[in-house]
Amino acid sequence: MLLIYPPANNFGEAMAIAIEVRNLKKTFRTHTREAGLLEAFKSLLFRKYKTVTALDKVSFKADEGEILGLIGPNGAGKSTLIKAMCGTLFPTSGTINCLGFEPWRQRIKYVKNIGVVFGPKPLLWWDIPAIDTFEFLREVYEIPEKDFKKRLNRMIEILGIENVTKTPVRDLSLGERMKCNLVCALLHNPKLVFLDEPTIGVDIIAKERIRKFIRDLNREEGTTFVITTHDMSDIENLCKRIVIINKGAIVYDGLLSKIKQKYIKTKHLNVKFSEPHKKFTLNGCKIESENEYELTIEANLKKIQIGDVTTYLLKNFKVADITITDPPIEEVIKEIYKK
Ligand SMILES: Nc1ncnc2c1ncn2[C@@H]1O[C@H](COP(=O)(O)OP(=O)(O)OP(=O)(O)O)[C@@H](O)[C@H]1O
Ligand SMILES: [Mg+2]
Secondary structure, three states: OOEEOOOOOOOOOOOEEEEEEEEEEEEEEEEEOOOOHHHHHHHHHOOEEEEEEEEEEEEEEEEOOOEEEEEOOOOOOHHHHHHHHHOOOOOOEEEEEEOOEOOOOOHHHHHOOEEEEEOOOOOOOOOOEHHHHHHHHHHHOOOOHHHHHHHHHHHHHHHOOOOOOOOEHHHOOHHHHHHHHHHHHHOOOOOEEEEEOOOOOOOHHHHHHHHHHHHHHHHHHOOEEEEEOOOHHHHHHHOOEEEEEEOOEEEEEEEHHHHHHHHOOEEEEEEEEOOOOOOOOOOOEEEEEEEOOEEEEEEEOOOOOHHHHHHHHHHHOOEEEEEEEOOOHHHHHHHHHHO
16 A cells, blocks of 8 residues: 555656655663773662653655655764664654555565665675575565566676675675675565665765666666765765754755755856956955966855856956856755754
8 A cells, every 4th residue: 555645746646655754753761871890880780771862753755766865964863764664663652654554563564665775784694695695585585586587687787796796795895795785675676775874885986886776776666765874975966855864853854956055155166267367356256266367266145146256257357168166065964964
């Protein structure tokens, strides 16, 4: 069963909701103690407990076929939210509905429909080659032999791990293990995939392969992804929509492009001149670097519009080329975290 909330998309058609989280709260009870041996003994007799609220009043939805980015600083509650949506943690209060299932109550039926990767935590047996784990998963998920071979070969090809799957997992590099983890999570062609930091510790080429793989799968199979990451280039490459979580609460839920519009306060202009340029001064603009033929300016968007800067440049200078760039998305996100 899928939840339908009409109307949703641009064509007025009802869209299937893959995830709906309402008012989710998750607290942990954990014990604390001061440092030192004496305190360690004391704590054996008199335990002090504290309650940590990892998630509070978290509500959001994700459509089927979406790639949703879940971001936030360390300890924000991202992994707790993923675990709750996978059904490995039960909510203290609130509700979760994923693909029509209540994850922690209907775990056995539900897990067949999802794939999960928790960073570098191995989903593979350590002492045997990954290919044996894949075969084992084929049995567990009852994947028909033909489908299994087709899907596995395709994943091996896209991820470039032809020579990796036959080596004992303990001898593989971190990036190679991460790619094999992805295969494990996706072999049974799940409708919904949770990736908690899927590119942590992997090199730039491997990152690109993993991202391409996620994009292809999303486009071809309509697979829904929820991805947490501290790598903003993952987000820029994969996600249209993001949910930002901080101290257990959602602080932003919307399009990545909107967040840029809202929070970007400066733009950078690189101007090339066809002859040595005269002195440049304009209210709201700060010169970052300059030589006879080139100028880099930071424009403060609170004081001046970018169109006014380019008009001024074109009117008063012999301009050969202008390049306008946004500050990196990391800067924008940093601003939001600070707030
Ligand atoms: N099993 C647990 N027992 C007690 N506290 C926990 C437990 N799991 C998480 N927490 C606490 O809940 C909060 C959220 O943790 P969580 O792992 O969800 O953060 P995160 O956003 O994934 O952080 P990171 O970016 O570092 O992975 C933290 O304060 C953490 O210490
Ligand atoms: Mg985490």
